[in-house]
Amino acid sequence: MSATFTVDWLPGSDVLRGRCHCGATSSAQDPATLLDWLGAHPDGHDTSGPEVLLAPLPAGVAGDA
Amino acid sequence: MSSPVTFVRNQWYVAAYGREVTTEVLGRTVCGEAIALFRTASGTVAALADRCVHRRFPLSAAPSHVVGDTVVCGYHGFTYDGTGTCVAVPGQSRVPRTARVASYPVVEQDSFVWVFVGDPALADATRIPRAPWLADEGWTTVSGMEPLAARWGLLVDNLLDLSHETYLHGGYIGTPEVAETPITTEVDEEARIVRVSRHMADAACPPFYANSTGMTGRITRWQDIEYFPPCLYTLHSRVAPVGVLPPAEGPDDGAFHVEVVYAITPSTETSTYDFWAVARDFAQDDEEVSRFLHDSNRTVVLQDVTALDLLETVVAAEPAGTQELSINIDTGALAARRMIAAMTASTTTATTAAADAATGAATQAATSAAVR
Structure with missing residues (x-):
C-alpha cells in the first residue's frame, strides 16, 4: 500500500482537507493539527464513517467532499 | 539558546559541482566533516577526510597538492591515493599500516559531486535523487x-x-x-x-x-x-x-x-x-x-x-x-x-543498534576469552 497522503487547501476558504492513503479524510484550519492526524494513521482513521472534523469549520463550509 | 541543529547521516549530499573539482584540492565541510576533493589523473573524483593522519594538516590547504592519482600533504609530504591509503611517507620506505585517512563514497551525476556522509557500507548510489x-x-x-x-x-x-x-x-x-x-x-x-x-x-x-x-x-x-x-x-x-x-x-x-x-x-x-x-x-x-x-x-x-x-x-x-x-x-x-525528524530518528536508532551490536559482540568475545 502506498504511504502517500495529501493536504488540499480548499479554494475560497481557510480550510485544509487531509486525505490519508487508507481513504480516511479530515479537515482543519491548522496544518500542524492535520499533519498530526495524518501521521497517526491508523489511529482515528475510520473510512466507514463521516469525515473527521479536527476543529469546527466556519459556517457554509462543507465537512465532506 | 536555540534548539540544537541535527544532521541526517547516512545520506548523500552535494559537495560541489563537477566543474569545481579539479587537480587543485577543494576543501568543503559537509555535516561538520571536513572533506578534501580532487580529481585524479584518470578523471575520477576522490573525497578524503581533510586531515593528514600525521599532524592533522588539511589536505585541501596549500601547499598540499595533487600528483597523478594522489594528494601530497603540504606539511611533511604524506601521500595518499584516492582511497585514502597512504602510499608514501618522507625519509623511510616503510609506510605504517595505520597510515590512512577516511574516504567518502562519491558519485558524479547531473553536474553535481555527491558524497555519502555516514557508514560507507550503507552508500547506495541508486538512492541519489536525480536532476537530469x-x-x-x-x-x-x-x-x-x-x-x-x-x-x-x-x-x-x-x-x-x-x-x-x-x-x-x-x-x-x-x-x-x-x-x-x-x-x-x-x-x-x-x-x-x-x-x-x-x-x-x-x-x-x-x-x-x-x-x-x-x-x-x-x-x-x-x-x-x-x-x-x-x-x-x-x-x-x-x-x-x-x-x-x-x-x-x-x-x-x-x-x-x-x-x-x-x-x-x-x-x-x-x-x-x-x-x-x-x-x-x-x-x-x-x-x-x-x-x-x-x-x-x-x-x-x-x-x-x-x-x-x-x-x-x-x-x-x-x-x-x-x-x-x-x-x-x-x-x-x-x-x-x-x-x-523521522529520518534523523531512524538514523540515530540504527546507529545505536549498530553500537549495541558491536558492544554485545565485544562483550561476547571478552566472555569467550575469559571462559577459555
Missing part, C-alpha cells in the same frame, strides 16, 4: 553556489513555502498571485518525497519570465515542488499565456518550462551551502537570456541569503522551544520538517 535537466541535451542551465551563515533547516523552510516570493522577491519572481493561491501538499513517506503544488490560472508575469520568454501579458503559472530530503529540491515551473494548458497528448510546446534545482547541503551547524541551478527548454543558445537568468536568480538567492543570515542570528539567540506560528502556507515546510 542539469546535464541533459535539450536544456540550457545556469548555476552557482552561495554560502549561507544559517542553519540548513531555514533554507528548507524557505524553499518549501514559495509565498515568500511575493514579499521578498518582488520585482524578480514574486507577484501577488503567488501568496494568494492555495497550495496542495502531497507526502510520500515510502519514497521520502514532499510535493507542494501551486497552480496560478491567471497571474502577472514577473520580470524573471517576461524578460526571458518575451511574454508580455498575463500568464498561467504552475509551480510544482518535489523535495527529496535532506538535500535535493526541484521546482518544476511551467509558464504559458493565460489559458494555455498542456495538451492531453503530445509535447507541451505551448508553454515554457524551467527546472529550478537547489541542493541544500549542511556545512556546520550554522552554515549551509546553497547550490542553485536554473535549466530551461527555450532560447537555449541565447547567451543574453542565460546571462539574465543567471544574474536574476543569483540576485534572488542573495536576497534569501540576507534574510536567512539575519534570521539565524535571531533564532540562535532565542531560548529552545520558542513558539512559532504556522498557517496554511506552511503545510509543505511542516511536512518536510516531520520527514527530516
Whole structure:
C-alpha cells in the first residue's frame, strides 16, 4: 500500500482537507493539527464513517467532499 | 539558546559541482566533516577526510597538492591515493599500516559531486535523487553556489513555502498571485518525497519570465515542488499565456518550462551551502537570456541569503522551544520538517543498534576469552 497522503487547501476558504492513503479524510484550519492526524494513521482513521472534523469549520463550509 | 541543529547521516549530499573539482584540492565541510576533493589523473573524483593522519594538516590547504592519482600533504609530504591509503611517507620506505585517512563514497551525476556522509557500507548510489535537466541535451542551465551563515533547516523552510516570493522577491519572481493561491501538499513517506503544488490560472508575469520568454501579458503559472530530503529540491515551473494548458497528448510546446534545482547541503551547524541551478527548454543558445537568468536568480538567492543570515542570528539567540506560528502556507515546510525528524530518528536508532551490536559482540568475545 502506498504511504502517500495529501493536504488540499480548499479554494475560497481557510480550510485544509487531509486525505490519508487508507481513504480516511479530515479537515482543519491548522496544518500542524492535520499533519498530526495524518501521521497517526491508523489511529482515528475510520473510512466507514463521516469525515473527521479536527476543529469546527466556519459556517457554509462543507465537512465532506 | 536555540534548539540544537541535527544532521541526517547516512545520506548523500552535494559537495560541489563537477566543474569545481579539479587537480587543485577543494576543501568543503559537509555535516561538520571536513572533506578534501580532487580529481585524479584518470578523471575520477576522490573525497578524503581533510586531515593528514600525521599532524592533522588539511589536505585541501596549500601547499598540499595533487600528483597523478594522489594528494601530497603540504606539511611533511604524506601521500595518499584516492582511497585514502597512504602510499608514501618522507625519509623511510616503510609506510605504517595505520597510515590512512577516511574516504567518502562519491558519485558524479547531473553536474553535481555527491558524497555519502555516514557508514560507507550503507552508500547506495541508486538512492541519489536525480536532476537530469542539469546535464541533459535539450536544456540550457545556469548555476552557482552561495554560502549561507544559517542553519540548513531555514533554507528548507524557505524553499518549501514559495509565498515568500511575493514579499521578498518582488520585482524578480514574486507577484501577488503567488501568496494568494492555495497550495496542495502531497507526502510520500515510502519514497521520502514532499510535493507542494501551486497552480496560478491567471497571474502577472514577473520580470524573471517576461524578460526571458518575451511574454508580455498575463500568464498561467504552475509551480510544482518535489523535495527529496535532506538535500535535493526541484521546482518544476511551467509558464504559458493565460489559458494555455498542456495538451492531453503530445509535447507541451505551448508553454515554457524551467527546472529550478537547489541542493541544500549542511556545512556546520550554522552554515549551509546553497547550490542553485536554473535549466530551461527555450532560447537555449541565447547567451543574453542565460546571462539574465543567471544574474536574476543569483540576485534572488542573495536576497534569501540576507534574510536567512539575519534570521539565524535571531533564532540562535532565542531560548529552545520558542513558539512559532504556522498557517496554511506552511503545510509543505511542516511536512518536510516531520520527514527530516523521522529520518534523523531512524538514523540515530540504527546507529545505536549498530553500537549495541558491536558492544554485545565485544562483550561476547571478552566472555569467550575469559571462559577459555
